Amino acid sequence: MSSHVPSASPSPTPRLSAAPLPVDAPVLELRDLTRTHGTGIAEVHALRGINLSVHTGELVAVMGPSGSGKSTLLTLAGGLDTASSGQVVIEGQDISTLGRKGVAALRRRSVGYVFQDYNLIPALTAAENIALPRELDGVSVRKARKEARAALEEMDLLQIADRFPDEMSGGQQQRVAIARALVGDRRLVLADEPTGALDSETGEAVLALLRNRCDQGAAGVMVTHEPRYAAWADRVVFLRDGSIVDQTLSTAADSLLAVEGAE
Amino acid sequence: MSIRHGLLALLERGPRYGSQLRTEFESRTGSTWPLNVGQVYTTLSRLERDGMVVQDGEDDQGHALYSITDGGRAELRSWFETPVDRSNPPRDELAIKLAMAVGAPGVDIRAVIQSQRHHTVKAMQDYTRLKAQALADVPANRDEVAWLLVLEQLIFQAEAEARWLDHCESRLVRLAEAAATDPEPETRTTSRAPARTPARPRPRR
Numbered sequence: 001m002s003s004h005v006p007s008a009s010p011s012p013t014p015r016l017s018a019a020p021l022p023v024d025a026p027v028l029e030l031r032d033l034t035r036t037h038g039t040g041i042a043e044v045h046a047l048r049g050i051n052l053s054v055h056t057g058e059l060v061a062v063m064g065p066s067g068s069g070k071s072t073l074l075t076l077a078g079g080l081d082t083a084s085s086g087q088v089v090i091e092g093q094d095i096s097t098l099g100r101k102g103v104a105a106l107r108r109r110s111v112g113y114v115f116q117d118y119n120l121i122p123a124l125t126a127a128e129n130i131a132l133p134r135e136l137d138g139v140s141v142r143k144a145r146k147e148a149r150a151a152l153e154e155m156d157l158l159q160i161a162d163r164f165p166d167e168m169s170g171g172q173q174q175r176v177a178i179a180r181a182l183v184g185d186r187r188l189v190l191a192d193e194p195t196g197a198l199d200s201e202t203g204e205a206v207l208a209l210l211r212n213r214c215d216q217g218a219a220g221v222m223v224t225h226e227p228r229y230a231a232w233a234d235r236v237v238f239l240r241d242g243s244i245v246d247q248t249l250s251t252a253a254d255s256l257l258a259v260e261g262a263e
Numbered sequence: 264m265s266i267r268h269g270l271l272a273l274l275e276r277g278p279r280y281g282s283q284l285r286t287e288f289e290s291r292t293g294s295t296w297p298l299n300v301g302q303v304y305t306t307l308s309r310l311e312r313d314g315m316v317v318q319d320g321e322d323d324q325g326h327a328l329y330s331i332t333d334g335g336r337a338e339l340r341s342w343f344e345t346p347v348d349r350s351n352p353p354r355d356e357l358a359i360k361l362a363m364a365v366g367a368p369g370v371d372i373r374a375v376i377q378s379q380r381h382h383t384v385k386a387m388q389d390y391t392r393l394k395a396q397a398l399a400d401v402p403a404n405r406d407e408v409a410w411l412l413v414l415e416q417l418i419f420q421a422e423a424e425a426r427w428l429d430h431c432e433s434r435l436v437r438l439a440e441a442a443a444t445d446p447e448p449e450t451r452t453t454s455r456a457p458a459r460t461p462a463r464p465r466p467r468r
Contacts, residue, residue, distance in 0.1 A: 063384075065433055208395065227425035228418060231387035232395075238377065248381050250388035 026053035027094060027188050027219035028077055033086035033248065035072050035242075046072040048242040049086070054221055056187065057073040059214040061230035062223045064239030068077060070223040071097050071192060077221060078190045079103045079113050089189060108137055112143065112189045114182025114210075116171040116196035120180075126172075127152060127161040130180045151179045171202035178209055182218050189213065191222040207232040266298065266306050268342040269333050271315060272326050280326035281307060293393075293410035310335065357424065361431060373432060374431070380428045387421045392412055 033050040036043055047069045054060050062070050075081040076088055079095050088095050091110050112133075113119075120129045130148035130159045135141055152158045157175055165173055166237045174194060191210065195203030199249050203226075211232045222233065230236050238246040265289075273279060273287050287302045307329055310316040315335030319328045331339070357379060364372045394414045402408045 031412070065429070065436075208398075211395065225429075227384055228422045229385060229390075230384065231391040231418070233388070236384050236388065238380070246377055246381050248385040248388065250392055 001089075009104055024055070026055050027091055028052075028054040028087040028115070030077060031087040031088075031089065033073075033076060035049065035069075035076060035082045036085045042259075045242050047076070048085075050150050050242075050244060052244070054188075054219045056217055056219050057214055058235065059211060059222065059233045060144040061233035061236045063227070063230050063236060064227070064237060069242040070241040072242075074190050074192050074221060078113060079107050085187050095111060102120065108133055109184075110186055110188055112183075112186045114174070114181050114189060114191035114194045116193040117172070118165070118177045118197075119175060120173055122165050124212055125162050125164055126157070126168065126176045126179075129176060129184050131167075133180065133186075136186050139184070147183060148179075152176075153185050169202070170198050171232065172204060174198065174202075174206045175209055176212060178206070182213055187218050189218055189220045189223065191220060193224055194222060195224065195226060200228075203229060265342070266302060266340060267310060270303065270310065271331055271339040271342075274316060274329060274331040275336065275339060278328040278330045280322065280328050283326070284329075290406045291409045293315070295413055351377055371421050372435060375429050376432050380425060381424050383421050383428065387418055390421065391416045394418065 024074060030050050030052040031050075033047055034045070035047040035100065036045050038044055050069075051072060052060070052073075062073060064070050070125060072081070076083050079090070083096070090106060095106060098106060120126075121132065124132065127145055127148040128149055129131075131141070131144035135148060136143035139147075149158065149161055152161050155175060155178075157172065157179070160168055160172055160176070161170075168176065178189070178191075180192075189210070194210065195206055205230050210220055210222065213232075219220075220233075222229075224230050234250055236248045237244055268293075269288055270284055273284055273291075279287070281299050281303045284307075285298050285300050288298055288303075307316060311318065311329070314332060314333075315338055316329045316331055319330040321327055361375065364370045364375050380389070394411065397407065397411045397414060402411055
């Protein structure tokens, strides 16, 4: 049987407005990142010298067996843990130079998280959940709610704006979580098994949305053990024993790089 | 792959000529399994020999038209009603390759697995991109719906392969760990046979 599938051609997509960043500068850069736990005979290397850049418009999936360092990578990338050595650079800023408050502010301003169990605040509606990070950032309640409703409308979810999490399906909650992750000027979304609690069709809809957000100008890193969801990414990175052992580009990403290389 | 039944299914919608059947077959399956027109005419003549189609005049451009017979319709119905046989799996090169790689001198089986996983996941990325394009607009006709189903079949098949590769790798790691920690087995005078040998599927020759 011969397989003859036409190749996908990339099409230019509009970008979200965002804070200026030098052209081609990665939104996230991990430089020689290492994380060890314990010392001496009990020393465990969770990550060993990881180098990874994620650019605007790019969705990167991280795969690997249990204990390969996937979640550690995501935790360090989001500034939720501190590396043993190496650097995490978000939108051009090395977070090790920022101090605790500075990292917290950068996280709030630039990084969105999506978790397997959604982590929406139960006492807030969908719109209020999305508005909350903006309100914490000093944006007026009125403006933040307006932005939240606009984000929901863009994602065809306006009809659930006033629902509380327990009045939403899992898929709706995860879509609200993605909207919250990317509200305002935030361009980096870090997703840890975002489809883990969803059935196959809903999981796919969530991935399509994440893919769309990246096509519109966000940058995403997603940890998953599901090849079917990883396949929505531009690049799939394989981790083993704390190191990147391999990575794939999609044909579309390949041809984009070929065009860039030719210029 | 049953070209024979594919052609009968297309002919059930009305008389058609050879190259038209080829075009319609390929539209329905997104050119995933391209046919050459020679295969189409060879299959048509066998179907004609077996009484499942007949030549049925010509169209305005002089193309010889074929029509399905009652015998062909019965064959087609039976094809739809009968599950595809899975008891004689076709030879799978990857399964054979991994089976041969176990314990082969100088072969890093984890590297063999990763190389295949890379290829399989990349194919899935390409299929998924095509699927996203196919879903961007609601499929408007039966060819587009059929193409979507074929694409999803390719994705599911590749996913099964990727999962199996993950499983093989973790199985090998566990076995290697067990071999490293287990004491040396005592020399046995008789070989130990498994309590019960499950029936294996017979491979297709």
